[in-house]
Amino acid sequence: MIQFSDQPGLIESIQELRKYQLRPEQPSLESRLKCLENLCEVLAQPQEGWIKAVAQETDVPETCVRNAEFAGFAAGLSRELSLFRTGRDLVPTGLISILSPRVFPLRTTLERLVPAYLAGDPCIVKFSSRTSSAKQIFMDVLAEAKLDVEGMAVTSAPSEQLLPVLTAHPSIRGVSFVGSLKTAGEIQDLLQHFCRFQAWTGGITSWLCLSADDLERVAQELRLLAVKWGYNHPYFPKKIFVLESFAEKARSVLQELWPLLPGSQVSVSGLVAKMTSEGAKVRYEGSPALVEDLPHCSEFHQLEIAEPVVQLVAVKYIHEMVKWINTGSYGLLAQIWGPAEKAVKLAPKIECGLVTINEALQADQSLLFGMKESALGINDLTPEGCFFSQKRTVIMEIQGGSDFVSK
CATH class of the missing domain: 3.40.605.10 (Aldehyde Dehydrogenase; Chain A, domain 1)
Incomplete structure:
Protein backbone atom coordinates (compact mmCIF):
# COMPACT_ATOMS: atom_id res chain seq x y z
CA MET A 1 0.00 0.00 0.00
CA GLY A 202 -25.17 13.57 7.75
CA GLY A 203 -28.29 15.31 8.93
CA ILE A 204 -30.86 15.22 11.67
CA THR A 205 -32.33 12.02 13.05
CA SER A 206 -35.91 12.53 14.21
CA TRP A 207 -38.08 10.32 16.38
CA LEU A 208 -41.86 10.50 16.06
CA CYS A 209 -43.87 9.28 19.06
CA LEU A 210 -47.50 8.85 18.02
CA SER A 211 -49.10 7.89 21.33
CA ALA A 212 -48.62 8.35 25.06
CA ASP A 213 -48.51 4.56 25.45
CA ASP A 214 -45.18 4.48 23.60
CA LEU A 215 -43.36 7.05 25.73
CA GLU A 216 -41.80 4.49 28.05
CA ARG A 217 -40.53 2.50 25.04
CA VAL A 218 -39.07 5.68 23.56
CA ALA A 219 -37.29 6.47 26.84
CA GLN A 220 -35.94 2.92 27.09
CA GLU A 221 -34.63 2.90 23.52
CA LEU A 222 -33.12 6.35 23.95
CA ARG A 223 -31.19 5.25 27.02
CA LEU A 224 -29.94 2.09 25.31
CA LEU A 225 -28.84 4.12 22.31
CA ALA A 226 -26.95 6.62 24.45
CA VAL A 227 -25.15 3.87 26.37
CA LYS A 228 -24.40 1.68 23.36
CA TRP A 229 -23.66 4.22 20.63
CA GLY A 230 -23.03 7.57 22.31
CA TYR A 231 -24.19 10.97 21.13
CA ASN A 232 -21.96 11.25 18.05
CA HIS A 233 -23.70 8.39 16.31
CA PRO A 234 -25.98 9.46 13.44
CA TYR A 235 -28.74 7.22 14.84
CA PHE A 236 -29.02 9.31 18.01
CA PRO A 237 -32.07 11.60 17.68
CA LYS A 238 -31.73 15.35 17.93
CA LYS A 239 -35.50 15.86 17.67
CA ILE A 240 -38.32 13.99 19.40
CA PHE A 241 -41.80 14.82 18.11
CA VAL A 242 -44.86 14.26 20.30
CA LEU A 243 -48.48 15.38 20.18
CA GLU A 244 -49.67 18.27 22.32
CA SER A 245 -52.28 15.98 23.86
CA PHE A 246 -49.57 14.11 25.78
CA ALA A 247 -46.72 16.65 25.69
CA GLU A 248 -46.81 17.15 29.46
CA LYS A 249 -46.42 13.43 30.08
CA ALA A 250 -43.62 13.27 27.50
CA ARG A 251 -41.82 16.12 29.23
CA SER A 252 -42.12 14.33 32.58
CA VAL A 253 -40.86 10.99 31.21
CA LEU A 254 -37.85 12.60 29.52
CA GLN A 255 -36.97 14.73 32.54
CA GLU A 256 -36.92 11.57 34.65
CA LEU A 257 -34.79 9.82 32.03
CA TRP A 258 -32.19 12.53 31.46
CA PRO A 259 -30.26 12.15 34.77
CA LEU A 260 -29.86 8.44 33.93
CA LEU A 261 -28.16 9.10 30.59
CA PRO A 262 -24.35 8.94 30.42
CA GLY A 263 -22.71 12.34 30.60
CA SER A 264 -20.84 13.88 27.70
CA GLN A 265 -17.59 15.86 27.77
CA VAL A 266 -18.81 18.04 24.90
CA SER A 267 -19.75 21.54 26.04
CA VAL A 268 -23.26 22.59 25.02
CA SER A 269 -23.57 25.83 27.00
CA GLY A 270 -22.98 28.08 24.00
CA LEU A 271 -25.52 26.31 21.81
CA VAL A 272 -28.12 26.16 24.58
CA ALA A 273 -27.62 29.87 25.28
CA LYS A 274 -28.33 30.68 21.62
CA MET A 275 -31.47 28.54 21.69
CA THR A 276 -32.76 30.13 24.89
CA SER A 277 -32.11 33.60 23.45
CA GLU A 278 -34.61 32.64 20.73
CA GLY A 279 -37.19 31.57 23.30
CA ALA A 280 -36.44 27.89 23.88
CA LYS A 281 -36.98 26.47 27.36
CA VAL A 282 -34.32 24.27 28.95
CA ARG A 283 -35.89 21.14 30.43
CA TYR A 284 -32.58 19.64 31.53
CA GLU A 285 -29.26 21.44 31.84
CA GLY A 286 -25.95 19.75 31.29
CA SER A 287 -24.52 17.63 28.52
CA PRO A 288 -26.63 16.12 27.04
CA ALA A 289 -29.23 18.87 27.28
CA LEU A 290 -32.97 18.78 26.68
CA VAL A 291 -34.75 21.85 25.28
CA GLU A 292 -38.32 22.59 24.23
CA ASP A 293 -40.44 25.29 22.57
CA LEU A 294 -37.83 26.40 20.06
CA PRO A 295 -39.66 28.89 17.78
CA HIS A 296 -40.72 27.56 14.38
CA CYS A 297 -38.73 30.30 12.65
CA SER A 298 -35.45 29.28 14.32
CA GLU A 299 -32.57 28.32 12.04
CA PHE A 300 -31.78 25.44 14.41
CA HIS A 301 -34.64 23.50 12.80
CA GLN A 302 -32.59 23.46 9.58
CA LEU A 303 -29.07 22.97 10.93
CA GLU A 304 -27.31 19.70 11.66
CA ILE A 305 -26.47 19.85 15.37
CA ALA A 306 -23.34 17.97 16.37
CA GLU A 307 -23.57 18.73 20.11
CA PRO A 308 -25.65 16.45 22.38
CA VAL A 309 -28.71 18.72 22.55
CA VAL A 310 -32.13 17.14 22.00
CA GLN A 311 -35.21 19.14 21.08
CA LEU A 312 -38.66 18.09 22.29
CA VAL A 313 -41.19 19.30 19.71
CA ALA A 314 -44.92 19.18 20.46
CA VAL A 315 -47.40 19.52 17.57
CA LYS A 316 -51.18 19.40 17.42
CA TYR A 317 -51.57 16.86 14.62
CA ILE A 318 -49.49 13.92 13.40
CA HIS A 319 -49.18 15.33 9.88
CA GLU A 320 -47.35 18.34 11.35
CA MET A 321 -44.51 16.02 12.40
CA VAL A 322 -44.05 15.06 8.76
CA LYS A 323 -44.26 18.69 7.67
CA TRP A 324 -41.47 19.78 10.01
CA ILE A 325 -39.21 16.92 8.93
CA ASN A 326 -39.84 17.50 5.23
CA THR A 327 -39.25 21.25 5.34
CA GLY A 328 -35.70 20.65 6.57
CA SER A 329 -32.69 20.55 4.26
CA TYR A 330 -31.60 17.09 5.38
CA GLY A 331 -33.28 13.72 4.98
CA LEU A 332 -31.29 11.18 6.97
CA LEU A 333 -33.33 9.01 9.34
CA ALA A 334 -36.76 9.02 10.94
CA GLN A 335 -37.90 6.48 13.51
CA ILE A 336 -41.60 6.10 14.25
CA TRP A 337 -42.87 4.75 17.56
CA GLY A 338 -46.58 4.04 17.79
CA PRO A 339 -49.50 2.00 16.44
CA ALA A 340 -48.35 0.07 13.38
CA GLU A 341 -51.39 0.93 11.25
CA LYS A 342 -50.77 4.66 11.70
CA ALA A 343 -47.00 4.35 11.27
CA VAL A 344 -47.29 2.41 8.00
CA LYS A 345 -49.45 5.15 6.50
CA LEU A 346 -47.11 7.85 7.76
CA ALA A 347 -43.76 6.38 6.67
CA PRO A 348 -44.09 6.88 2.87
CA LYS A 349 -44.78 10.59 3.40
CA ILE A 350 -41.48 11.24 5.21
CA GLU A 351 -38.63 12.51 3.04
CA CYS A 352 -35.81 10.54 4.65
CA GLY A 353 -33.46 7.95 3.26
CA LEU A 354 -34.45 5.48 5.97
CA VAL A 355 -37.63 5.21 8.03
CA THR A 356 -38.03 2.58 10.74
CA ILE A 357 -41.19 1.59 12.60
CA ASN A 358 -41.02 0.43 16.22
CA GLU A 359 -37.51 -0.90 15.72
CA ALA A 360 -34.06 0.33 16.61
CA LEU A 361 -31.31 0.09 14.02
CA GLN A 362 -28.75 -2.66 14.43
CA ALA A 363 -24.96 -2.47 14.27
CA ASP A 364 -24.73 -4.30 10.95
CA GLN A 365 -26.89 -1.76 9.13
CA SER A 366 -25.17 0.81 6.95
CA LEU A 367 -24.46 4.31 8.20
CA LEU A 368 -24.71 5.70 4.69
CA PHE A 369 -28.16 6.61 3.45
CA GLY A 370 -30.22 9.75 3.03
CA MET A 371 -32.28 12.04 0.83
CA LYS A 372 -32.10 15.73 -0.06
CA GLU A 373 -28.84 17.26 1.21
Missing part, protein backbone atom coordinates in the same frame (compact mmCIF):
# COMPACT_ATOMS: atom_id res chain seq x y z
CA ILE A 2 1.32 3.42 -0.98
CA GLN A 3 1.57 6.11 1.69
CA PHE A 4 2.04 9.81 1.01
CA SER A 5 1.92 13.04 3.01
CA ASP A 6 1.90 15.95 0.56
CA GLN A 7 0.73 17.01 -2.89
CA PRO A 8 3.83 15.81 -4.80
CA GLY A 9 3.48 12.45 -3.07
CA LEU A 10 -0.19 12.32 -4.06
CA ILE A 11 0.58 13.00 -7.71
CA GLU A 12 3.27 10.31 -7.68
CA SER A 13 0.79 7.91 -6.05
CA ILE A 14 -1.76 8.58 -8.78
CA GLN A 15 0.84 7.73 -11.40
CA GLU A 16 1.67 4.44 -9.65
CA LEU A 17 -2.00 3.52 -9.32
CA ARG A 18 -2.54 4.23 -13.00
CA LYS A 19 0.25 1.76 -13.78
CA TYR A 20 -1.42 -0.79 -11.52
CA GLN A 21 -4.73 -0.26 -13.28
CA LEU A 22 -3.15 -0.94 -16.67
CA ARG A 23 -1.59 -4.22 -15.60
CA PRO A 24 -2.92 -7.05 -17.80
CA GLU A 25 -3.27 -9.47 -14.89
CA GLN A 26 -5.50 -8.52 -11.98
CA PRO A 27 -6.70 -10.62 -9.02
CA SER A 28 -9.80 -12.62 -9.90
CA LEU A 29 -13.19 -11.84 -8.42
CA GLU A 30 -13.08 -15.16 -6.57
CA SER A 31 -9.79 -14.27 -4.90
CA ARG A 32 -11.11 -10.86 -3.93
CA LEU A 33 -14.17 -12.44 -2.34
CA LYS A 34 -11.93 -14.79 -0.38
CA CYS A 35 -9.88 -11.85 0.90
CA LEU A 36 -13.07 -10.09 1.99
CA GLU A 37 -14.13 -13.21 3.88
CA ASN A 38 -10.81 -12.95 5.71
CA LEU A 39 -11.58 -9.29 6.37
CA CYS A 40 -14.87 -10.26 8.02
CA GLU A 41 -13.02 -12.64 10.34
CA VAL A 42 -10.46 -9.99 11.32
CA LEU A 43 -13.11 -7.34 12.00
CA ALA A 44 -15.33 -9.75 13.93
CA GLN A 45 -12.58 -10.19 16.54
CA PRO A 46 -10.74 -6.86 16.68
CA GLN A 47 -7.73 -6.24 18.86
CA GLU A 48 -8.55 -4.35 22.05
CA GLY A 49 -5.83 -1.83 21.23
CA TRP A 50 -7.60 -0.96 17.98
CA ILE A 51 -10.87 -0.30 19.79
CA LYS A 52 -9.28 1.88 22.47
CA ALA A 53 -7.28 3.91 19.94
CA VAL A 54 -10.26 4.63 17.70
CA ALA A 55 -12.52 5.43 20.66
CA GLN A 56 -10.02 7.91 22.05
CA GLU A 57 -9.36 9.51 18.68
CA THR A 58 -13.00 9.91 17.66
CA ASP A 59 -14.60 10.56 21.08
CA VAL A 60 -16.96 7.60 20.63
CA PRO A 61 -17.63 5.00 23.38
CA GLU A 62 -15.64 1.78 23.08
CA THR A 63 -18.81 -0.30 22.92
CA CYS A 64 -19.96 1.76 19.95
CA VAL A 65 -16.58 1.43 18.23
CA ARG A 66 -16.61 -2.34 18.75
CA ASN A 67 -20.13 -2.73 17.37
CA ALA A 68 -20.23 -0.12 14.61
CA GLU A 69 -16.65 0.01 13.35
CA PHE A 70 -15.75 -3.65 13.65
CA ALA A 71 -18.21 -6.42 14.57
CA GLY A 72 -21.31 -4.76 13.12
CA PHE A 73 -19.67 -4.01 9.81
CA ALA A 74 -18.26 -7.55 9.66
CA ALA A 75 -21.76 -9.02 10.13
CA GLY A 76 -23.25 -6.81 7.43
CA LEU A 77 -20.42 -7.49 4.98
CA SER A 78 -20.61 -11.24 5.56
CA ARG A 79 -24.30 -11.16 4.72
CA GLU A 80 -23.70 -9.14 1.56
CA LEU A 81 -20.91 -11.43 0.35
CA SER A 82 -23.16 -14.46 0.67
CA LEU A 83 -25.53 -12.80 -1.81
CA PHE A 84 -22.85 -11.80 -4.29
CA ARG A 85 -22.42 -14.33 -7.09
CA THR A 86 -19.01 -15.03 -8.54
CA GLY A 87 -18.27 -14.91 -12.23
CA ARG A 88 -19.69 -11.46 -12.92
CA ASP A 89 -17.96 -9.34 -15.51
CA LEU A 90 -17.42 -6.07 -13.65
CA VAL A 91 -15.86 -3.22 -15.59
CA PRO A 92 -14.04 -0.87 -13.18
CA THR A 93 -14.90 2.82 -13.16
CA GLY A 94 -11.26 3.74 -12.58
CA LEU A 95 -9.31 5.52 -9.87
CA ILE A 96 -11.57 6.42 -6.91
CA SER A 97 -10.89 8.99 -4.18
CA ILE A 98 -12.40 8.00 -0.82
CA LEU A 99 -12.58 10.89 1.66
CA SER A 100 -13.44 9.79 5.19
CA PRO A 101 -14.81 11.72 8.19
CA ARG A 102 -13.43 11.94 11.71
CA VAL A 103 -16.33 10.00 13.25
CA PHE A 104 -16.59 6.30 12.30
CA PRO A 105 -13.61 6.54 9.93
CA LEU A 106 -13.08 2.78 9.51
CA ARG A 107 -16.73 1.89 8.92
CA THR A 108 -17.37 4.66 6.40
CA THR A 109 -14.13 3.93 4.55
CA LEU A 110 -14.69 0.19 4.32
CA GLU A 111 -18.29 0.62 3.18
CA ARG A 112 -16.90 2.28 0.07
CA LEU A 113 -13.59 0.45 -0.26
CA VAL A 114 -15.27 -2.97 -0.47
CA PRO A 115 -17.38 -2.29 -3.60
CA ALA A 116 -14.42 -0.52 -5.21
CA TYR A 117 -12.20 -3.51 -4.41
CA LEU A 118 -14.71 -5.98 -5.85
CA ALA A 119 -15.14 -3.91 -8.99
CA GLY A 120 -11.36 -3.66 -9.45
CA ASP A 121 -11.05 0.09 -8.89
CA PRO A 122 -7.74 1.40 -7.52
CA CYS A 123 -8.38 3.73 -4.57
CA ILE A 124 -6.86 6.67 -2.77
CA VAL A 125 -8.10 6.78 0.83
CA LYS A 126 -7.90 10.12 2.62
CA PHE A 127 -8.43 9.91 6.38
CA SER A 128 -8.98 13.00 8.50
CA SER A 129 -5.79 14.54 9.82
CA ARG A 130 -7.24 13.90 13.30
CA THR A 131 -7.54 10.14 12.75
CA SER A 132 -3.98 9.06 12.05
CA SER A 133 -4.41 6.09 14.41
CA ALA A 134 -7.46 4.96 12.45
CA LYS A 135 -5.40 5.14 9.27
CA GLN A 136 -2.74 2.85 10.75
CA ILE A 137 -5.37 0.43 12.06
CA PHE A 138 -6.97 0.41 8.61
CA MET A 139 -3.64 -0.63 7.12
CA ASP A 140 -3.10 -3.27 9.81
CA VAL A 141 -6.58 -4.73 9.27
CA LEU A 142 -6.10 -5.03 5.50
CA ALA A 143 -2.66 -6.58 5.97
CA GLU A 144 -3.99 -9.14 8.45
CA ALA A 145 -6.83 -9.99 6.05
CA LYS A 146 -4.24 -10.38 3.25
CA LEU A 147 -6.04 -8.08 0.85
CA ASP A 148 -4.27 -7.12 -2.34
CA VAL A 149 -3.34 -3.53 -1.46
CA GLU A 150 -1.13 -2.73 -4.45
CA GLY A 151 -4.00 -0.77 -5.93
CA MET A 152 -4.43 1.42 -2.86
CA ALA A 153 -2.86 4.58 -1.48
CA VAL A 154 -3.58 6.11 1.91
CA THR A 155 -2.92 9.32 3.81
CA SER A 156 -4.11 11.34 6.78
CA ALA A 157 -2.41 14.56 5.72
CA PRO A 158 -4.37 17.84 5.97
CA SER A 159 -6.85 18.46 3.17
CA GLU A 160 -5.93 22.00 2.14
CA GLN A 161 -3.39 21.08 -0.55
CA LEU A 162 -4.68 17.60 -1.33
CA LEU A 163 -8.37 18.29 -1.99
CA PRO A 164 -7.95 19.95 -5.42
CA VAL A 165 -5.85 17.03 -6.66
CA LEU A 166 -8.04 14.34 -5.07
CA THR A 167 -11.09 15.73 -6.84
CA ALA A 168 -9.93 17.46 -10.03
CA HIS A 169 -6.94 15.43 -11.26
CA PRO A 170 -7.78 14.05 -14.73
CA SER A 171 -6.99 10.48 -13.63
CA ILE A 172 -9.62 10.56 -10.85
CA ARG A 173 -12.82 8.93 -12.11
CA GLY A 174 -14.89 9.05 -8.94
CA VAL A 175 -15.01 10.84 -5.58
CA SER A 176 -16.81 9.29 -2.60
CA PHE A 177 -17.06 11.63 0.38
CA VAL A 178 -18.49 11.58 3.90
CA GLY A 179 -18.38 14.81 5.86
CA SER A 180 -19.84 18.28 6.10
CA LEU A 181 -22.19 19.81 3.56
CA LYS A 182 -19.81 22.77 3.24
CA THR A 183 -16.91 20.54 2.14
CA ALA A 184 -19.21 18.59 -0.18
CA GLY A 185 -20.06 21.87 -1.90
CA GLU A 186 -16.37 22.72 -2.25
CA ILE A 187 -15.74 19.32 -3.83
CA GLN A 188 -18.58 19.81 -6.31
CA ASP A 189 -17.05 23.12 -7.37
CA LEU A 190 -13.70 21.41 -8.00
CA LEU A 191 -15.00 18.36 -9.85
CA GLN A 192 -14.35 17.82 -13.52
CA HIS A 193 -17.43 17.12 -15.62
CA PHE A 194 -16.43 13.51 -16.28
CA CYS A 195 -15.90 12.60 -12.62
CA ARG A 196 -18.55 10.65 -10.71
CA PHE A 197 -19.48 11.98 -7.29
CA GLN A 198 -21.27 10.72 -4.20
CA ALA A 199 -21.47 12.35 -0.78
CA TRP A 200 -23.11 11.67 2.56
CA THR A 201 -23.29 14.80 4.69
CA SER A 374 -28.00 14.22 3.35
CA ALA A 375 -26.97 12.30 0.23
CA LEU A 376 -25.68 13.98 -2.91
CA GLY A 377 -24.69 12.57 -6.27
CA ILE A 378 -24.81 8.86 -7.11
CA ASN A 379 -26.20 7.21 -3.98
CA ASP A 380 -24.93 3.71 -4.71
CA LEU A 381 -22.60 1.44 -2.73
CA THR A 382 -22.79 -1.78 -4.74
CA PRO A 383 -19.87 -3.13 -6.78
CA GLU A 384 -22.10 -3.67 -9.81
CA GLY A 385 -23.98 -0.38 -9.56
CA CYS A 386 -23.50 2.88 -11.41
CA PHE A 387 -20.64 4.35 -9.36
CA PHE A 388 -17.91 1.74 -8.81
CA SER A 389 -18.35 -0.15 -12.08
CA GLN A 390 -19.55 0.36 -15.63
CA LYS A 391 -21.62 -1.73 -17.99
CA ARG A 392 -20.12 -3.29 -21.08
CA THR A 393 -22.24 -4.57 -23.98
CA VAL A 394 -20.70 -6.96 -26.50
CA ILE A 395 -22.40 -7.43 -29.88
CA MET A 396 -21.36 -10.30 -32.13
CA GLU A 397 -22.35 -10.85 -35.72
CA ILE A 398 -24.29 -14.05 -36.27
CA GLN A 399 -25.98 -15.56 -39.28
CA GLY A 400 -28.92 -13.41 -40.24
CA GLY A 401 -27.99 -10.42 -38.09
CA SER A 402 -26.36 -9.61 -34.78
CA ASP A 403 -26.99 -10.51 -31.18
CA PHE A 404 -26.01 -9.37 -27.70
CA VAL A 405 -23.38 -11.64 -26.21
CA SER A 406 -23.19 -10.02 -22.79
CA LYS A 407 -23.99 -6.88 -20.88
